[in-house]
Amino acid sequence: MTRFLVYSRRFALYRGFNTLYMTSPATRFLMVALLPLVWILLANVAPLAQMVEISFRDTYPLQPGEEGSYSLQHYAGFFEKPLYFRAFLRSFVFATLVTFATLVVVFPVAFYISKAAPKSQRARLLLLVVAPFWVSEIIRSFAWIVMLANRGAVNSFFGWFGMPGVPYELLYNNFSLSIGVIYLASLYMLLPLYSAIERIDDNLLEAAANLGASTRRRITRIILPLSLPGIVAGCTLVFLLTVGLFAMPVLLGGPSNTLFPAIIAQIFHKAGASWPQGSAYSILLTIAALIYVGLFIALAGRRGRGAKP
Amino acid sequence: MTMKINRRHFGLGVAATGVAALSSPAYLRRAYAQKGSSLNIWAYDGFVTDSFRDRFEDETGVRINLRMITDQSEMFNLMMAEQGNYSADIVSCAGHRFYQFVDAGLLSPIDRDKMPNWDHIEEEYADASWVSRNGEVWGVPLVVVTSGLLYNTEMVPEKPDSWEIIFSEEYAGRTAYQLQNFMPMVMDYLGHDGSAVSYGDDVDAAQRAVNETRDFLIEHKNLVRRYYDAASEVQQLMVSGDIALAQAGSGPSSQLIIDGFPAGYTIPREGGQAYAYGFNIVDNAKNMDNAYHFLNQLLADPENGASIVRATGLSSTIEGTDELLTAPEREALSLSREERSRLSWVNVETAAFIFDLVDKAAEEVKAA
Numbered sequence: 001m002t003r004f005l006v007y008s009r010r011f012a013l014y015r016g017f018n019t020l021y022m023t024s025p026a027t028r029f030l031m032v033a034l035l036p037l038v039w040i041l042l043a044n045v046a047p048l049a050q051m052v053e054i055s056f057r058d059t060y061p062l063q064p065g066e067e068g069s070y071s072l073q074h075y076a077g078f079f080e081k082p083l084y085f086r087a088f089l090r091s092f093v094f095a096t097l098v099t100f101a102t103l104v105v106v107f108p109v110a111f112y113i114s115k116a117a118p119k120s121q122r123a124r125l126l127l128l129v130v131a132p133f134w135v136s137e138i139i140r141s142f143a144w145i146v147m148l149a150n151r152g153a154v155n156s157f158f159g160w161f162g163m164p165g166v167p168y169e170l171l172y173n174n175f176s177l178s179i180g181v182i183y184l185a186s187l188y189m190l191l192p193l194y195s196a197i198e199r200i201d202d203n204l205l206e207a208a209a210n211l212g213a214s215t216r217r218r219i220t221r222i223i224l225p226l227s228l229p230g231i232v233a234g235c236t237l238v239f240l241l242t243v244g245l246f247a248m249p250v251l252l253g254g255p256s257n258t259l260f261p262a263i264i265a266q267i268f269h270k271a272g273a274s275w276p277q278g279s280a281y282s283i284l285l286t287i288a289a290l291i292y293v294g295l296f297i298a299l300a301g302r303r304g305r306g307a308k309p
Numbered sequence: 310m311t312m313k314i315n316r317r318h319f320g321l322g323v324a325a326t327g328v329a330a331l332s333s334p335a336y337l338r339r340a341y342a343q344k345g346s347s348l349n350i351w352a353y354d355g356f357v358t359d360s361f362r363d364r365f366e367d368e369t370g371v372r373i374n375l376r377m378i379t380d381q382s383e384m385f386n387l388m389m390a391e392q393g394n395y396s397a398d399i400v401s402c403a404g405h406r407f408y409q410f411v412d413a414g415l416l417s418p419i420d421r422d423k424m425p426n427w428d429h430i431e432e433e434y435a436d437a438s439w440v441s442r443n444g445e446v447w448g449v450p451l452v453v454v455t456s457g458l459l460y461n462t463e464m465v466p467e468k469p470d471s472w473e474i475i476f477s478e479e480y481a482g483r484t485a486y487q488l489q490n491f492m493p494m495v496m497d498y499l500g501h502d503g504s505a506v507s508y509g510d511d512v513d514a515a516q517r518a519v520n521e522t523r524d525f526l527i528e529h530k531n532l533v534r535r536y537y538d539a540a541s542e543v544q545q546l547m548v549s550g551d552i553a554l555a556q557a558g559s560g561p562s563s564q565l566i567i568d569g570f571p572a573g574y575t576i577p578r579e580g581g582q583a584y585a586y587g588f589n590i591v592d593n594a595k596n597m598d599n600a601y602h603f604l605n606q607l608l609a610d611p612e613n614g615a616s617i618v619r620a621t622g623l624s625s626t627i628e629g630t631d632e633l634l635t636a637p638e639r640e641a642l643s644l645s646r647e648e649r650s651r652l653s654w655v656n657v658e659t660a661a662f663i664f665d666l667v668d669k670a671a672e673e674v675k676a677a
Contacts, residue, residue: 061389061390063413081673083673083676086677145545149550150551167550172534172535250538255530255675256530256531258676263675266671266675267672270668275386
């Protein structure tokens, strides 16, 4: 790298950039941040902005020669239809429960890897947990279908042991959907938790043990409060991922647990000018999810303030 | 003269080779394009078979870019969003939905003079209402589909005769249906008119019938295992033993039967539906000549129809196809005279009106 920099100094272009870079902090900021900012604007903000714009249209896509107008009818329509609101609420309740379940399942794993496992094994264990996530969400969903179907691996296993009532209906219900989503979301919980727990000073735990604190007391008074930033980050990521999840619920869910993103997708697929309705519902889902997560972070922040060592 | 290669030259050489290798798709594609041109087709799985595609590409040098579709509405919306600058040359419209594409100006009328093999289409399909509109023909009929009741013969020992069985407690949690496709048949089952012909312009009457059907389906939601979307999904549900009964198309049903799965397919007494799929040329298609050439070649040989039948399980409209099928294939595709009489062709003129209501109701059933 040093050789490259020394070699680069021969060129006028490099020298020009260098001089410009040193001009002022504002120029430095622009030079470093311009490309990422353009990327964020084009790839993230622009599509969202267009979706907001479409959500206020009365009709879209427009037929040739057709001129649309703007209205709030699709936002109003959402509140007028209790059926849509029910699916909307279902998504939030489901995402909340799944987030909590993921935390309960993943926390011991994260704690084991970051504190209990031998230091030499930690990287290997982390890799082992992360490895399944190199495979796409769709393929992992189909793996669950193969496992949980009436003639799948789980029912075959129960059948070999002569369990009564086999096959059990394990697929296309809340059970299969929750298992699949917890599995999908666990990585997003694991990494922040691992990072937070790893930072907890081992001396604190040892000191508490030496002073006679029980395991329960060490968990509730030291480990949980000090891993709160990881819990908040993990829960935020998992909730936002789950509330907008589409493919896995469509594959593993059943008629009684259709989530709101699937309804939005169906609205977009409907022939005709239904994009404004789908856009309005998407925007409502996004805003509600951000408010929900914002409240959660604020609440957790207030509780966490007193927990700093 | 000796040539000394130092580290710098070697590095530059490696970098140049890397850049050349990375950019090869661009110049190789350009070289191919100079030899022939391309044709962009949006079709359901099995409509363009590998054998026909390979032969067509070899003979003409035209490269086929195939995009799989699973849903008519999705295809319509994508084309509408392209605002006249269509990326497809040929699309696959359903007989009862093509009018939406025609009315939105998405299709080009077929010039039969450019298709000498048009006569190879079975006579009853060549001028059917589901390819004609405003005095023009808008597509090449390809396959005929029926929608009826698929059942596992081991789990359902007696051949069912009514849709009632799909709502019975006996098979609770072991049924599946495609909500939008099934709703008109449930309307018939409940004594309404699924084709909506009898409602004329009385939208309120049709809306009442659709609402009642919607409420009935919501009430019986606890009995259904799955609302499925793709045809392959119902096959997977049957094979995995998750369902015993399903409303299904003739394609996936006959494929299961041909493959030796213990399945039967029937049209219940309350009725089933029939419709067709065709290939349609897009308005101002960028590769118009290639599109006509493709369609003409497709109709040239009944073997093309037979290979589509084998790939989709659907009946072909190309003359002479039946004679190329094996006896089990013919049997799997056939329906009794009584069952055929229970079929109603989806009415092209009223379809728009009823499908708008049905699409909305299906959303509500899912959301409930």
